Amino acid sequence: MITLPWLYTLAGAMFAAFAILSAFDRSNPKRIGNAIFWGLMAASLLAGDRIGDFGNGLLVLALAGIGGFNLIGRSHPSTTSDPEREHWSAELGNRLFLPALIIPVTALVGTLAYNYTPLGGAGWIEPKRETYVFLALGVLIALAVILTWLRPPVIAPLNEGRRLIDSIGWAAVLPQMLAALGVLFAAAGIGEIIGNLTGSIIPEGHVLPAILVFAIGMALFTMIMGNAFAAFPVMAAAIGVPVLIEHYHGNPAVVGAVGMLAGFCGTLMTPMAANFNLVPAALLEMKDQYGVVKAQLATALPLLALNILIIWWAGFR
Amino acid sequence: MNYWPLIGILLVVAGFALRLNPMLVVTASALVTGLIAGMGPVEVVATFGKAFNDNRIIAIVWIVLPVIGSLERFGLQQRAASLIRSLKGATVGKLLILYLLYRQLTAAIGLHSTAGHPQTVRPLVAPMALAAAEKQHGDLTEDEAEKVKAMSAATDNVGLFFGEDIFFAIGSIVLIQQTLATYGYDLAPLQLALWAIPSAIGAFVIHSLRLRAFSATLGKVTK
Numbered sequence: 001m002i003t004l005p006w007l008y009t010l011a012g013a014m015f016a017a018f019a020i021l022s023a024f025d026r027s028n029p030k031r032i033g034n035a036i037f038w039g040l041m042a043a044s045l046l047a048g049d050r051i052g053d054f055g056n057g058l059l060v061l062a063l064a065g066i067g068g069f070n071l072i073g074r075s076h077p078s079t080t081s082d083p084e085r086e087h088w089s090a091e092l093g094n095r096l097f098l099p100a101l102i103i104p105v106t107a108l109v110g111t112l113a114y115n116y117t118p119l120g121g122a123g124w125i126e127p128k129r130e131t132y133v134f135l136a137l138g139v140l141i142a143l144a145v146i147l148t149w150l151r152p153p154v155i156a157p158l159n160e161g162r163r164l165i166d167s168i169g170w171a172a173v174l175p176q177m178l179a180a181l182g183v184l185f186a187a188a189g190i191g192e193i194i195g196n197l198t199g200s201i202i203p204e205g206h207v208l209p210a211i212l213v214f215a216i217g218m219a220l221f222t223m224i225m226g227n228a229f230a231a232f233p234v235m236a237a238a239i240g241v242p243v244l245i246e247h248y249h250g251n252p253a254v255v256g257a258v259g260m261l262a263g264f265c266g267t268l269m270t271p272m273a274a275n276f277n278l279v280p281a282a283l284l285e286m287k288d289q290y291g292v293v294k295a296q297l298a299t300a301l302p303l304l305a306l307n308i309l310i311i312w313w314a315g316f317r
Numbered sequence: 318m319n320y321w322p323l324i325g326i327l328l329v330v331a332g333f334a335l336r337l338n339p340m341l342v343v344t345a346s347a348l349v350t351g352l353i354a355g356m357g358p359v360e361v362v363a364t365f366g367k368a369f370n371d372n373r374i375i376a377i378v379w380i381v382l383p384v385i386g387s388l389e390r391f392g393l394q395q396r397a398a399s400l401i402r403s404l405k406g407a408t409v410g411k412l413l414i415l416y417l418l419y420r421q422l423t424a425a426i427g428l429h430s431t432a433g434h435p436q437t438v439r440p441l442v443a444p445m446a447l448a449a450a451e452k453q454h455g456d457l458t459e460d461e462a463e464k465v466k467a468m469s470a471a472t473d474n475v476g477l478f479f480g481e482d483i484f485f486a487i488g489s490i491v492l493i494q495q496t497l498a499t500y501g502y503d504l505a506p507l508q509l510a511l512w513a514i515p516s517a518i519g520a521f522v523i524h525s526l527r528l529r530a531f532s533a534t535l536g537k538v539t540k
Contacts, residue, residue: 007377014380041376048370054359057366061344068341080390089392089399096396100388100440103381107431108423115427131430132377142384150391160386164435165379170340176375177340180368181329181347187364188322188354196318224326229489233496241500252502256493257482257512264478268471271333275375276477278339280434280470284443286463292474295467299475299524306519314515 002133003126005049010136012045018162021155022075030073034166037066041173060177067170075166077159092150099145103138110134164283171282171289175275178226186230194221195238202239207248207316214239215308218259219266226272228263235259244315254315262307268300269293325350378435385440397441398448409449409465410532413472414525416442420476421517425483434473443469453535461535468531472524479520482513 019039025031040063048056066072080088089096114120114130125133143157165172185191198217202210214235221231240259244250267273270293277293288294325346332342344365351361385393401407420432432438446469450457457465481487490506497504 004374007380008373011377011380014383044370045373045376048373053363053367053370055366056370057362057364060366060369061362064340064344068338068344070338079386080392082395085390085392085395087392088390089395092391092396094396094400096388096391096393097400097441099384100393103384103436104431108428111428111431131428132374135430136377136380139380139384143387146384146387150387152387152390156390157383157387160390161383162386164382164386170338172379173376174339174343176369176372177343177347179372179375180365181343181350183368183371184347184350184354184361184364185322185325187356188325188350189319190322190326190350193318193320193323224329229492232489232492236496236500241497241502245500245502252497253504253508254512256497256504257490257509258516260489260493261479261482261513261516264482267478268474271339272329274339276434276474280438280473281467283434283439284466284470286466287459288463291463291467292470295464295471296474299471299520299527302523303479303516303520306523307516310515310519314512 001124001126004129004132007129007132007136008045008048012042014158014161015039015045016042017158018042018165021077021158021162022166025075025077028073028075028166030071031075033066033071034073034075037063037072037170038165040066060180063170063173064177067173072166072169074169075162077163079160079163099142099149102142102145103135106138106141107131107135110137167285168279168282171274171279174278178272178274182225182227182230185225190224191230191234194224195234198235199238199243202243207244207250208312210239210243210248211308211311211315214244214255214259215262215304215311218263219269219304222263222266223270223272226267226270226274228260228267231263231266232260235263244311248316250311250315251317254311258307258311258315262304262311265300265304265307268296268303321353322350324353378430378433381435385435388440393440394444397444401445401448402452407449408453408532409446409468409535410529412445412449413442413468413528413532417472417476417521417524417528420473421480421521424477424480425517427484427487429477429481429484429487432473433477434470438469438473442473450535453532464531468528472528475520475524479513479517483510483517 015038019035022031023035040059111131198213202213218231218235222228240255244255245252281289281292328346347365348361443466446465450465490509493509
């Protein structure tokens with residue numbers, strides 16, 4: 001059966017190659033930092049299950065130190081110039097989109113075929129991970145197509161990948177760090193504290209203030225934790241179930257589903273959701289690392305108001 | 318009730334507000350929070366490490382970078398831009414509204430991992446949006462280009478968040494169902510997914526209106 005560790009191995013091998021290429025890249029004055037940083041990512045992906053919890057902890061501290069004190073730099077592996085790219089773009093035409101579409105199409109068709117045809121009956125992929133497996137398969141097919149059709153130097157894909165990962169830098173690792181921070185927040189009982197605080201400010205007598213505290217609390221707590229998953233059980237226990245559903249007889253499906261979506265509005269408004277809000281700013285080489293969050297505020301706020309109205313209208317008829 | 322663990326949150330908020338390096342802010346907050354919670358130093362580091370290791374699935378998506386980088390080498394971004402230039406009447410608004418719809422629909426049928434910032438936004442959506450903006454506006458200043466990029470990324474996020482919950486087998490639906498089940502409310506995942514639809518339509522309308530307004534500030538198609 002193809003399991004997640006297979007994919008960790010693939011990604012780990014790629015990061016190991018980035019590390020080795022970085023170590024020999026004399027054009028980057030911080031090459032040792034890059035080599036160690038991506039080498040640690042490779043170690044985590046390849047051997048994370050064997051070095052123990054404390055070993056993983058030291059690895060994370062090392063990543064934080066190298067990334068946090070700016071000991072990694074941007075590399076400039078040999079690639080094509082803008083005029084060369086214009087030339088290739090004109091010569092290859094729209095066929096150039098085909099290899100780019102291999103990844104999403106393989107993931108899409110593979111996932112559908114695995115779930116809705118007898119293909120998936122054999123159970124050769126770890127349950128619920130099939131999209132990731134087909135994503136990886138798409139990557140391998142696309143690489144094969146690029147290498148046979150366009151014939152770049154064989155090492156080029158790894159160097160081009162390194163060019164991109166170096167332009168993202170430590171932001172590539174931050175989402176995983178934030179997920180780990182969420183676990184510590186939970187262990188310290190921050191969920192109960194927030195639930196307690198919000199639960200204590202609801203006035204008696206009318207349902208709307210309770211809905212407001214529930215939905216805005218979901219959004220705010222999601223902004224703190226970086227995702228709505230940690231917020232939902234807390235807010236459901238503090239307000240959603242005892243006040244909205246039991247006391248005011250709200251529809252549990254509406255309170256649950258739309259309450260979660262109120263949390264998603266919070267995800268749009270926080271740098272803590274790094275993989276959605278900070279990583280793209282790095283990936284698109286933006287100056288303002290908070291540019292994406294700022295662009296989302298004017299969508300998130302009216303949408304939060306709408307979700308509050310939906311809970312009120314649909315949940316309490 | 319012991320409110321001291323909130324110091325961990327304060328550290329994060331202050332760190333982000335002061336624009337300190339997030340890697341250091343997050344690590345400092347994690348260590349402080351763990352110590353306040355009564356863990357020993359070794360236990361804090363081990364808990365942090367285990368959680369990091371348990372979340373390695375987040376790192377898998379980077380395997381697309383060698384493919385995206387190789388195609389950029391052969392002018393993919395330039396191709397995406399010239400395709401948009403060749404389309405009459407293509408605007409930032411129309412392009413991103415179309416992508417918003419695509420992202421919501423594919424996420425709604427469980428295909429949320431097939432698009433995303435590394436897979437589609439950097440190589441295709443952002444260069445196309447920039448090309449459309451240049452068609453409308455002529456050359457863009459750095460701030461204007463920055464705004465177009467931000468809107469491209471924002472559109473991907475809005476489409477994903479307000480499409481994925483319509484798919485009943487997604488993690489968040491399972492979480493809602495399990496949480497409510499512990500209080501004796503046994504709901505079918507489909508019931509919950511159904512109630513994600515009004516918000517999804519609302520998200521499409523609100524964000525589309527914003528995209529149209531943003532597009533209008535760039536001007537009409539002149540070339």
